[in-house]
Amino acid sequence: MEKREAILSCAKRLFARKGYDATSMDEVSKCADVNKALIYYHFKSKENLYSTILLHSISSIHDSIKARMDEISNPEEGLKIYIDAFYMEAIKNNAFFRILMREVASDGVHLSKKVLETFLGVLDILKEIIESGVEKGVFGERDTKVVHFLIVGTISFYLCSGELRKKIINDFLDREELLKDIGDVSQQLYEIIVRGLKSDV
Amino acid sequence: MEKREAILSCAKRLFARKGYDATSMDEVSKCADVNKALIYYHFKSKENLYSTILLHSISSIHDSIKARMDEISNPEEGLKIYIDAFYMEAIKNNAFFRILMREVASDGVHLSKKVLETFLGVLDILKEIIESGVEKGVFGERDTKVVHFLIVGTISFYLCSGELRKKIINDFLDREELLKDIGDVSQQLYEIIVRGLKSDV
Amino acid sequence: MEKREAILSCAKRLFARKGYDATSMDEVSKCADVNKALIYYHFKSKENLYSTILLHSISSIHDSIKARMDEISNPEEGLKIYIDAFYMEAIKNNAFFRILMREVASDGVHLSKKVLETFLGVLDILKEIIESGVEKGVFGERDTKVVHFLIVGTISFYLCSGELRKKIINDFLDREELLKDIGDVSQQLYEIIVRGLKSDV
Amino acid sequence: MEKREAILSCAKRLFARKGYDATSMDEVSKCADVNKALIYYHFKSKENLYSTILLHSISSIHDSIKARMDEISNPEEGLKIYIDAFYMEAIKNNAFFRILMREVASDGVHLSKKVLETFLGVLDILKEIIESGVEKGVFGERDTKVVHFLIVGTISFYLCSGELRKKIINDFLDREELLKDIGDVSQQLYEIIVRGLKSDV
DNA sequence: GATGAATGAGGGTTCATTCAT
DNA sequence: CATGAATGAACCCTCATTCAT
Numbered sequence: 124m125e126k127r128e129a130i131l132s133c134a135k136r137l138f139a140r141k142g143y144d145a146t147s148m149d150e151v152s153k154c155a156d157v158n159k160a161l162i163y164y165h166f167k168s169k170e171n172l173y174s175t176i177l178l179h180s181i182s183s184i185h186d187s188i189k190a191r192m193d194e195i196s197n198p199e200e201g202l203k204i205y206i207d208a209f210y211m212e213a214i215k216n217n218a219f220f221r222i223l224m225r226e227v228a229s230d231g232v233h234l235s236k237k238v239l240e241t242f243l244g245v246l247d248i249l250k251e252i253i254e255s256g257v258e259k260g261v262f263g264e265r266d267t268k269v270v271h272f273l274i275v276g277t278i279s280f281y282l283c284s285g286e287l288r289k290k291i292i293n294d295f296l297d298r299e300e301l302l303k304d305i306g307d308v309s310q311q312l313y314e315i316i317v318r319g320l321k322s323d324v
Numbered sequence: 325m326e327k328r329e330a331i332l333s334c335a336k337r338l339f340a341r342k343g344y345d346a347t348s349m350d351e352v353s354k355c356a357d358v359n360k361a362l363i364y365y366h367f368k369s370k371e372n373l374y375s376t377i378l379l380h381s382i383s384s385i386h387d388s389i390k391a392r393m394d395e396i397s398n399p400e401e402g403l404k405i406y407i408d409a410f411y412m413e414a415i416k417n418n419a420f421f422r423i424l425m426r427e428v429a430s431d432g433v434h435l436s437k438k439v440l441e442t443f444l445g446v447l448d449i450l451k452e453i454i455e456s457g458v459e460k461g462v463f464g465e466r467d468t469k470v471v472h473f474l475i476v477g478t479i480s481f482y483l484c485s486g487e488l489r490k491k492i493i494n495d496f497l498d499r500e501e502l503l504k505d506i507g508d509v510s511q512q513l514y515e516i517i518v519r520g521l522k523s524d525v
Numbered sequence: 526m527e528k529r530e531a532i533l534s535c536a537k538r539l540f541a542r543k544g545y546d547a548t549s550m551d552e553v554s555k556c557a558d559v560n561k562a563l564i565y566y567h568f569k570s571k572e573n574l575y576s577t578i579l580l581h582s583i584s585s586i587h588d589s590i591k592a593r594m595d596e597i598s599n600p601e602e603g604l605k606i607y608i609d610a611f612y613m614e615a616i617k618n619n620a621f622f623r624i625l626m627r628e629v630a631s632d633g634v635h636l637s638k639k640v641l642e643t644f645l646g647v648l649d650i651l652k653e654i655i656e657s658g659v660e661k662g663v664f665g666e667r668d669t670k671v672v673h674f675l676i677v678g679t680i681s682f683y684l685c686s687g688e689l690r691k692k693i694i695n696d697f698l699d700r701e702e703l704l705k706d707i708g709d710v711s712q713q714l715y716e717i718i719v720r721g722l723k724s725d726v
Numbered sequence: 727m728e729k730r731e732a733i734l735s736c737a738k739r740l741f742a743r744k745g746y747d748a749t750s751m752d753e754v755s756k757c758a759d760v761n762k763a764l765i766y767y768h769f770k771s772k773e774n775l776y777s778t779i780l781l782h783s784i785s786s787i788h789d790s791i792k793a794r795m796d797e798i799s800n801p802e803e804g805l806k807i808y809i810d811a812f813y814m815e816a817i818k819n820n821a822f823f824r825i826l827m828r829e830v831a832s833d834g835v836h837l838s839k840k841v842l843e844t845f846l847g848v849l850d851i852l853k854e855i856i857e858s859g860v861e862k863g864v865f866g867e868r869d870t871k872v873v874h875f876l877i878v879g880t881i882s883f884y885l886c887s888g889e890l891r892k893k894i895i896n897d898f899l900d901r902e903e904l905l906k907d908i909g910d911v912s913q914q915l916y917e918i919i920v921r922g923l924k925s926d927v
Numbered sequence: 928g929a930t931g932a933a934t935g936a937g938g939g940t941t942c943a944t945t946c947a948t
Numbered sequence: 949c950a951t952g953a954a955t956g957a958a959c960c961c962t963c964a965t966t967c968a969t
Binding site: 139140141142143144145221222224225226227228229230231234236239240243264265266267268269270272273275276277278279280281283284286287290291294295298300301304305306308311312314315316317318319320321 | 340341342343344345346422423425426427428429430431432435437440441444465466467468469470471473474476477478479480481482484485487488491492495496499501502505506507509512513515516517518519520521522
């Protein structure tokens with residue numbers, strides 16, 4: 124039913140922008156132009172609506188990234204594609220990354236085992252790339268999770284802070300560089316990380 | 325006067341762990357063992373309590389980092405000290421970084437101009453370091469804000485996700501590496517970033 | 526739907542006897558035997574509940590008085606009917622007149638434009654009667670609003686002070702005349718006013 | 727002490743304009759620029775502060791009117807002086823009349839016996855005048871309390887509604903007559919009432 | 928599927944009042 | 949006299965949720 128989809132879409136946007144607690148079922152129902160009770164008919168509870176959205180988002184992200192991993196021919200290219208795929212997902216599915224940031228800050232109180240499992244799956248793809256790079260001697264030995272956070276943290280902060288940076292530019296003078304990008308960001312991120320990871324040779 | 329401090333301390337912890345909306349004034353008063361009305365006597369409103377905490381935190385972080393900048397002798401060392409100072413503050417003042425993550429996700433709805441200004445001050449310190457590095461030819465030209473996000477994003481995600489990673493380890497097998505650090509994280513972060521930033525020659 | 530009516534009726538009585546501020550939504554809900562949240566479901570806010578009641582009352586008063594104005598054959602009779610109609614409404618809709626007294630004392634802080642407009646409509650009916658009387662030479666020239674206040678003020682004070690007068694009689698000796706009426710009050714009021722308004726001839 | 731007077735003066739104004747319940751002790755303390763606890767030091771409770779003001783006001787009104795009653799030579803002049811004295815007090819002590827209107831509407835919940843007694847004293851002055859007029863055949867027999875309400879009600883409504891009428895003029899066109907007086911109001915009121923009371927011959 | 932009405936619990940906030948100094 | 953700090957009760961309002969239709 125299209126109403127079900129409208130609820131999901133509105134709720135996702137609201138949860139992303141305002142957070143779980145600041146989003147009321149009333150707001151969701153008004154935004155989706157449906158009766159409040161209908162949300163309960165479809166999703167049973169607020170908690171369930173939230174985790175439905177989360178699982179759907181992370182699964183879709185996982186599948187998208189996974190799909191692009193066929194193209195890999197070597198670890199460096201693998202890293203490039205991974206970062207690019209991640210970056211693209213963070214643009215397309217910006218809402219999820221906002222939710223993710225909040226969940227990290229809240230120690231993942233609302234994250235179900237299934238959601239965590241899928242997220243680990245995404246990280247495992249990177250792990251394989253890096254381990255294969257270390258094995259082949261192109262990457263030095265690093266704590267893999269630091270690289271995870273390098274990618275996830277940077278992209279999340281960057282792509283979720285657009286509005287905030289816009290706001291800052293309005294409030295302060297001479298801060299236009301906060302919005303204008305010098306070169307392709309995903310590319311720069313890749314360059315910095317791949318250089319940083321290179322083995323000493 | 326000590327009651328005022330108790331309120332600030334409890335509120336900060338709660339806001340950090342649960343977020344602004346999920347934290348009730350009742351909770352704060354119970355945690356600080358004071359009458360709820362006393363919070364209003366000292367802080368006028370929840371919003372004001374929150375922004376008082378924010379301003380206090382960011383100012384203290386700014387001052388701490390600023391204080392360490394005397395030690396700098398060259399851009400590479402400056403970067404190292406900056407990252408280390410930032411990292412240390414993120415450990416000491418973990419609560420603020422959780423709040424920061426949520427505020428980024430919410431487009432900074434609760435951030436006052438003064439708070440933003442102070443935060444910009446922290447970023448400006450890094451900007452100077454990088455620009456001086458570019459000038460001296462040790463760093464290649466990069467979009468400075470990408471480096472900002474590399475540092476802030478990575479450290480925030482890493483140091484705020486400790487509990488979440490612990491939780492994951494309890495729920496899933498063979499994930500101990502999520503907690504055990506290989507080497508010093510701040511040092512690794514520095515190495516990756518400084519290599520990444522190096523100019524091509 | 527009957528619950529909505531119960532809320533309106535209880536709220537009206539309470540607002541009249543205790544005033545806007547002394548009337549709590551808790552009281553209203555208990556009196557109407559409904560859940561407090563239901564009042565907000567139907568009326569959105571206390572302020573809105575109050576102004577709904579006011580508008581409904583003044584409209585009904587206006588219509589009742591207007592309806593009796595067909596009977597008029599000359600200004601003196603018009604005045605008589607007006608006073609009588611006003612008096613009857615002040616008995617039937619006593620609550621409104623108590624609210625009116627408080628609103629006058631508060632400079633009408635809670636009175637919406639629509640309420641004021643309708644009230645002006647009631648006063649305009651009197652204005653027409655008096656002006657036609659002056660034109661025909663039966664009434665001397667007077668400041669019309671003094672006559673308004675003569676009627677509205679006297680009737681309001683008289684018909685809202687019943688309980689207070691009863692209370693006085695209980696507290697003091699020899700004050701029975703405060704309750705027992707000598708003759709018909711509306712009639713006396715009419716006689717005094719019509720004599721008073723007569724042109725000198 | 728002058729602070730005591732400041733409290734009384736501010737409280738009186740606030741009680742008059744906003745009513746007992748809408749006036750908070752905080753407001754009073756801020757308006758009078760004194761510490762809140764000092765009000766309790768001087769007046770023990772809000773209720774006591776209120777009734778102190780009331781008793782003081784009504785006593786002063788009683789004395790002022792009583793003082794002018796020496797001038798009387800006949801009932802008609804007595805009535806004129808009474809109305810004029812009342813009118814003057816209602817201008818000078820406008821606050822009390824606003825409070826009075828609210829108290830009537832609330833069945834005098836806050837009125838102490840002493841206050842009521844003093845108010846009855848004011849009414850008794852009028853009663854004497856009228857009774858002497860009836861005795862001398864200049865006034866017809868009327869229910870005295872109707873005359874009371876004629877005077878008190880009209881003057882109260884008229885002199886407390888100035889701000890409200892001003893507001894109406896701002897909101898609606900062609901209502902200037904609500905503020906501009908045609909002739910002396912106290913004089914008109916006297917003329918209307920004395921004509922109205924005249925015995926038939 | 929879809930809705931309007933209804934509810935108990937809890938939200939932030941303000942209140943009159945007290946007390947130690 | 950005068951004050952800053954502190955409190956319990958009550959305020960208006962919103963919440964997630966349910967139910968009859």
